[in-house]
Amino acid sequence: MSDGPFNQAVLIRGGTVVDATGKRVGDVLIRNGVVEAVGLDLDDAIAGAQVLDASGCIVGPGLVDLHSHLREPGREESETVETGARAAALGGYTAVVAMPNTDPPIDCAAVARQVFELGARATCEVAVAGAITVGRAGKLLAPLAEMADLGIRLFTDDGNGVQDARLMRRALEYASALGVTLAQHCEDSSLAAGGHMHEGEWSSRLGIPGQPGEAEELMVMRDLALSRLTRAPIHFLHLSTATSLQMVRVAKQGGARVTAEVAPHHFSLTDAAVASYDTVFKVNPPLRPPADVAAVKAALADGTADAIATDHAPHAQEDKEAPFDQAPPGMLGLETALALAVTELDLPIERLLALLSWQPAAIAGLAGRHGGPIVAGAAANLCVIDPEVTWVVDATRLASRSRNCPYAGRTLTGRVRHTVLRGEPVVIDGEAQR
Amino acid sequence: MAERERALAPPYGGLFVPRTKVMDPDDVKRAIWRMAHEIIERNHGTDRVVLIGLQTGGVPIGGRLAEAVDSVSGVMVPIGSLDVAFYRDDIGLRPVLPEAATHIPVDLTGKTVVLVDDVLFTGRTVRAALNALSDYGRARAVQLAVMVDRGHRELPIRPDYVGKNLPTRRDEMVDVSEEGVVLGDVMPR
Amino acid sequence: MTATVSATAAPGVGPAAAVRPAARLSTAKPGGRRHLLSIADLDREGIEEILRLTDMFVEVSERPIPRVPALRGKTVVSLFFEDSTRTRLSFEMAAKRLSADTMSFSVSTSAVKKGESLRDTVETIEAMGIDAIVVRHSAAGVPWQIANWTEGAAVINGGDGWHEHPTQALLDCYTIRQQRGRLDGQRIAIVGDIRHSRVARSDVLAFTALGASVTLVAPPTLLPPTLAGWPVEVSHRLDEVLPSCDVVYLLRLQRERMQEALLPSLREYTATYGLTRQRARLLVPGALIMHPGPVNRGVEIAAEVADQPNSVITRQVRNGVAVRMAVLYLLLGSGVDLGV
Numbered sequence: 026m027s028d029g030p031f032n033q034a035v036l037i038r039g040g041t042v043v044d045a046t047g048k049r050v051g052d053v054l055i056r057n058g059v060v061e062a063v064g065l066d067l068d069d070a071i072a073g074a075q076v077l078d079a080s081g082c083i084v085g086p087g088l089v090d091l092h093s094h095l096r097e098p099g100r101e102e103s104e105t106v107e108t109g110a111r112a113a114a115l116g117g118y119t120a121v122v123a124m125p126n127t128d129p130p131i132d133c134a135a136v137a138r139q140v141f142e143l144g145a146r147a148t149c150e151v152a153v154a155g156a157i158t159v160g161r162a163g164k165l166l167a168p169l170a171e172m173a174d175l176g177i178r179l180f181t182d183d184g185n186g187v188q189d190a191r192l193m194r195r196a197l198e199y200a201s202a203l204g205v206t207l208a209q210h211c212e213d214s215s216l217a218a219g220g221h222m223h224e225g226e227w228s229s230r231l232g233i234p235g236q237p238g239e240a241e242e243l244m245v246m247r248d249l250a251l252s253r254l255t256r257a258p259i260h261f262l263h264l265s266t267a268t269s270l271q272m273v274r275v276a277k278q279g280g281a282r283v284t285a286e287v288a289p290h291h292f293s294l295t296d297a298a299v300a301s302y303d304t305v306f307k308v309n310p311p312l313r314p315p316a317d318v319a320a321v322k323a324a325l326a327d328g329t330a331d332a333i334a335t336d337h338a339p340h341a342q343e344d345k346e347a348p349f350d351q352a353p354p355g356m357l358g359l360e361t362a363l364a365l366a367v368t369e370l371d372l373p374i375e376r377l378l379a380l381l382s383w384q385p386a387a388i389a390g391l392a393g394r395h396g397g398p399i400v401a402g403a404a405a406n407l408c409v410i411d412p413e414v415t416w417v418v419d420a421t422r423l424a425s426r427s428r429n430c431p432y433a434g435r436t437l438t439g440r441v442r443h444t445v446l447r448g449e450p451v452v453i454d455g456e457a458q459r
Numbered sequence: 460m461a462e463r464e465r466a467l468a469p470p471y472g473g474l475f476v477p478r479t480k481v482m483d484p485d486d487v488k489r490a491i492w493r494m495a496h497e498i499i500e501r502n503h504g505t506d507r508v509v510l511i512g513l514q515t516g517g518v519p520i521g522g523r524l525a526e527a528v529d530s531v532s533g534v535m536v537p538i539g540s541l542d543v544a545f546y547r548d549d550i551g552l553r554p555v556l557p558e559a560a561t562h563i564p565v566d567l568t569g570k571t572v573v574l575v576d577d578v579l580f581t582g583r584t585v586r587a588a589l590n591a592l593s594d595y596g597r598a599r600a601v602q603l604a605v606m607v608d609r610g611h612r613e614l615p616i617r618p619d620y621v622g623k624n625l626p627t628r629r630d631e632m633v634d635v636s637e638e639g640v641v642l643g644d645v646m647p648r
Numbered sequence: 649m650t651a652t653v654s655a656t657a658a659p660g661v662g663p664a665a666a667v668r669p670a671a672r673l674s675t676a677k678p679g680g681r682r683h684l685l686s687i688a689d690l691d692r693e694g695i696e697e698i699l700r701l702t703d704m705f706v707e708v709s710e711r712p713i714p715r716v717p718a719l720r721g722k723t724v725v726s727l728f729f730e731d732s733t734r735t736r737l738s739f740e741m742a743a744k745r746l747s748a749d750t751m752s753f754s755v756s757t758s759a760v761k762k763g764e765s766l767r768d769t770v771e772t773i774e775a776m777g778i779d780a781i782v783v784r785h786s787a788a789g790v791p792w793q794i795a796n797w798t799e800g801a802a803v804i805n806g807g808d809g810w811h812e813h814p815t816q817a818l819l820d821c822y823t824i825r826q827q828r829g830r831l832d833g834q835r836i837a838i839v840g841d842i843r844h845s846r847v848a849r850s851d852v853l854a855f856t857a858l859g860a861s862v863t864l865v866a867p868p869t870l871l872p873p874t875l876a877g878w879p880v881e882v883s884h885r886l887d888e889v890l891p892s893c894d895v896v897y898l899l900r901l902q903r904e905r906m907q908e909a910l911l912p913s914l915r916e917y918t919a920t921y922g923l924t925r926q927r928a929r930l931l932v933p934g935a936l937i938m939h940p941g942p943v944n945r946g947v948e949i950a951a952e953v954a955d956q957p958n959s960v961i962t963r964q965v966r967n968g969v970a971v972r973m974a975v976l977y978l979l980l981g982s983g984v985d986l987g988v
Contacts, residue, residue, distance in 0.1 A: 232811030302789030
């Protein structure tokens with residue numbers, strides 16, 4: 026099926042092409058994995074091309090997710106690279122960055138190579154993030170250069186923040202020579218310890234131990250200082266509070282080398298959802314109160330946040346069916362991120378695509394292949410979005426191996442219709458092709 | 460009414476629509492006096508007799524009956540009340556919430572207990588009352604006084620003192636008070 | 649066709665009788681069994697209905713044979729994931745006095761330690777054909793999860809984490825009403841570790857629903873992170889609160905709180921927030937002293953104060969059985985959900 030390059034010509038007909046250069050009506054002809062032509066009335070350009078209808082749709086570069094947990098190796102019962110990549114393709118993604126908190130963790134070339142090999146056959150490109158420290162334990166520096174040699178451009182201990190300031194400083198200094206970016210899961214673990222939701226009105230009422238927003242903010246503040254000290258770039262994962270984003274806003278104005286992502290659930294759900302005690306709403310960083318949700322939306326609107334990243338975190342049903350304080354944090358995101366962005370954010374489609382495609386592609390070092398302008402000669406990694414259609418999320422019909430989707434039953438606007446990976450239509454009319 | 464049909468009856472559902480007045484206040488008063496005399500005659504006085512009204516309809520009737528017994532015999536008989544909700548065999552078939560606390564003024568061991576209720580129908584309330592009574596001591600004898608016996612017994616229970624025998628249909632309803640006895644229908648709400 | 653019916657028809661028989669308001673116990677699934685998960689699910693009427701029914705069961709408890717056959721054939725399981733001999737025994741005693749069968753399932757004797765999931769445990773127990781599950785768990789929310797997983801059994805929250813302990817609050821309300829006639833207008837001080845207390849959370853809801861005013865007295869480290877939305881006053885000075893309260897409710901102080909840097913020492917706690925003998929003299933005559941037990945004598949309350957005549961701590965325990973009988977009867981025996 027996927028052996029060898031996909032050679033058949035594909036014609037995306039009748040859509041509006043949107044990329045970083047602007048917006049225009051046009052058909053897109055693809056052959057041998059690259060865009061051959063973009064223009065009006067390409068119908069007769071080639072006989073025998075597979076035609077994908079895009080009338081009323083946006084044809085954009087494929088989406089890029091900076092933050093996916095694909096769980097392989099180690100937790101294949103909750104997700105595999107194959108099922109995670111299929112979910113990604115259905116969500117319009119042509120590339121995802123696989124997080125390193127697998128078992129064993131991706132903290133050396135051997136494990137990284139295994140994930141790259143699994144990703145080679147998948148329905149989206151699987152980039153890999155390596156761990157900053159050995160075993161993500163926060164004690165010893167992982168072999169960053171060895172992993173950078175494999176093409177890894179992003180390093181993080183995600184799931185844990187690097188607690189030791191001196192170690193983080195050394196990691197930033199060491200990484201700066203490799204041309205890679207360190208990404209931080211901002212959480213001061215001593216302040217957050219034992220907290221299973223946002224500390225505030227709801228945690229007080231529900232009797233669930235909380236973690237204050239300040240646990241995130243302390244590390245944002247520290248890492249902005251360390252980035253300044255080392256002159257190394259820093260990327261902040263899933264920022265969730267108004268103060269965190271305000272610190273990033275001010276730092277950017279001062280010329281800091283900082284980028285930030287936010288997760289869809291932090292602009293579409295509040296901590297009130299936890300009142301059901303449904304562990305599907307347990308996530309880290311936790312769901313926040315409405316004021317923080319508004320701040321996340323504002324940061325996306327004014328450019329403080331550079332990317333929407335899913336933090337797609339599959340967990341097997343039996344793991345989630347635990348008492349709230351024992352259930353693992355995390356929720357699915359790949360198949361709903363675009364629709365949530367269209368539904369919840371009052372932004373034009375070109376801004377949404379910037380946040381979902383070319384800006385994250387640049388942060389992940391994938392800009393050569395993903396998120397670029399749709400012009401002749403460009404890699405044919407594309408997605409076709411119907412921005413008007415409404416649909417109801419059915420958690421039982423997701424491609425992910427897990428079911429921990431917090432949006433079940435919610436009506437969303439906007440859906441991915443087709444996804445093209447290296448010239449191959451991997452999703453046609455919302456159906457995965459393999 | 461079969462037990463399961465009671466869920467549809469007042470006070471929990473349905474509405475009582477009166478049709479025929481079968482006893483007026485004087486009829487009720489005369490019946491009480493007659494029953495008082497029968498109780499004294501049957502027990503050769505009121506020695507060791509205790510009257511116990513069944514919650515809720517039997518309590519006011521029991522009170523009037525005790526007053527009548529007192530004034531005929533010149534002796535005050537102990538009077539109590541009993542709620543049998545916790546002893547019913549139709550728990551779960553209909554809403555059964557106790558109306559008021561049980562009050563048993565004396566140890567019943569060796570006493571002659573006269574249970575008093577307003578209407579005797581299937582006999583299940585009396586059956587529950589007999590069970591409940593046994594938790595308060597071993598009575599020498601238990602007798603039953605009712606203002607109206609409307610038939611349709613489902614258990615081998617018969618009254619010792621009856622104000623009026625009133626043939627009814629199962630789906631009818633009888634309303635008893637000091638103001639009289641009314642036969643009527645239950646309308647769904 | 650119509651005859652007049654006098655307005656003095658016997659109660660409960662004539663047209664004047666109103667439909668009895670059923671206690672509003674929560675229903676996790678539409679049309680499903682009713683549960684008692686939170687005081688928040690009961691409005692004032694619902695709480696009063698339970699208290700009224702408790703009167704009946706107090707009478708039952710005082711009989712020579714304190715047992716009625718109301719729940720014959722029903723099975724009540726206590727599913728305790730956290731040690732609590734008192735609450736478990738109280739529920740089991742209540743069930744037995746209603747003639748229900750009881751089973752006890754505690755974590756030390758169960759498969760939970762062998763890695764069986766919470767859901768499997770619950771489904772296994774329910775498959776045995778039981779009517780009610782009393783749940784105690786160290787995590788908030790577990791009774792809600794169990795209520796979602798069970799098909800037929802009623803779930804009763806026997807205490808979940810720091811969250812709620814509804815039957816404790818009901819027995820506290822009953823005890824205050826019994827001793828002081830009513831809750832309306834009573835000034836109640838709840839003193840101690842509010843932050844970690846399910847009793848405090850349920851009591852605040854129940855006391856205020858019945859018209860009492862509540863003042864929480866604790867150091868800031870032992871209060872919840874925020875009290876926004878709580879209908880309470882807060883004080884850090886017990887001496888100022890005691891002279892004007894009708895009930896002082898002391899909470900148990902767990903000794904491990906010192907390790908979490910919430911308090912410097914037990915001695916300092918007792919000196920500032922303990923009901924010592926001297927401090928007890930600030931109470932007006934007749935003010936009640938309450939405690940959910942077990943009491944740390946000499947820590948939150950001086951031993952001789954706990955034994956004062958106005959201390960109703962053992963009365964609370966006794967009332968607990970009757971309140972739990974009322975709850976079990978309402979959920980399993982009354983059939984009130986079958987109304988039209």
